[in-house]
Amino acid sequence: MDIPYTVQPRPDTGVYNAKVGMWLFLASEVMLFGGLFSAYILLRVSAPPDTWPQGWLSVPLGTLNTLILALSAITTLMAWAACKARMFDRYKVYQGVTLLLALVFLSIKAYEYRDKLTHYTVTLKDGRIADGHLVSRDDTTVVLDGQFVESRAHLMNPKRHPAKHEEIRISMDEVKRLQNYGPAYNTFTALYFTMSGLHALHILGGMLVFAYLWGPGSRMWKTDPARFTNRVEIAGLFWHFVDLVWIFLFPVLYLT
Template identity: 35%
Template sequence: MTTLAQAQDTTTGIPSAKLGMWLFLASEVMFFTGLIGAYIVLRAGMSSWPHLGEELSIPAAAINTFLLLTSSMTMAMGVAAVHRADVKKLRLFLALTILLGSAFLGVKGWEYSVKFAHGHFPGTAIFWDCYFMLTGFHGLHVLGGVIANLWILRLTLGQDFSERRGHLVEISGLYWHFVDLVWIFLFPLLYLI
């Protein structure tokens, strides 16, 4: 039995590491549900709210959505590369995922700098509290995913990565796709509705 097979061996029928990640993601769903729920309740209780595109840049957010959707594709291709024991392609797809995630953070950083330059900070108004809370926590999650993928990319430089630690790519991939899923809901809620 290979080390990868051992890592995926379990009595429940689900690889332990994978089950652990799914349970973690379930707790993350509850975390973001609380934040999004607070946003909707606060917004519904306000008599006025900025109109569409008045305060936030829809093109910048659409570009960021495009970057995250594309990074999800490259991450999924990275997982496929592991299953094919193709470490060269895995490195390529991981590097692309890291690059796209970093670009997302770069665009978000630019958005933040514009808001700060206009005097919009957390605490300025309910709208900005919600915006910085939701995008800030999401951005931290993206940063965590980028760091995790960087660590895995470094591991791929070692011997027999696919056999020994290939399951890490699948686990990291689940987390990365979750971060994408959260943004799929945040983008319309914050920018389009």
């Protein structure tokens, strides 16, 4: 039995069924990300002065990732256009480039996460606060490449309180609290890891679909090219949604 309306538009909706399904899915995704964006904005505007981090994320890396996702949106469109023009070889090239760009995006994201997860704030028993990247740590000593700060408020905007970084050796006996810039550090890092992590999972999901359509799934081209082209289109719709989310995430997380 054939599945109806995989190629021909359904008379009542005017489009093929998979496209309707994808749009319904994207509507639910808008609500998911919309809730997170709303939470971010409300927490951001209600934060007391000097308690919300600024300049914690690398704008050059964020900009590079924006460029990479923009290019991947173009290659996704070109892959679909190549299918429409019955140029399967060109489709393979564009889809392959999309996959590579997505991989580069995730690699940069992983580097950024690593940078945050190896960045520590150490509160000493005498009240001093040391902040910097972890060099080494064992049962007796923790070594940071960082600085001592007067208060946590100074950590919120590193550009306003520039300081020279140096190697700091702290005995574990002196440590009251040792905390990295992970999701549990503060509200900003919790939101940053939740939103960018959810976005990265979507990138990963898109990559799996693209890899399938580029590899084993592309066999359909020989038997039903029109249906395959529609599959490429709805995968592209999902990818564009993920790219659009990043266009909102980038200024909200990196620039505000």
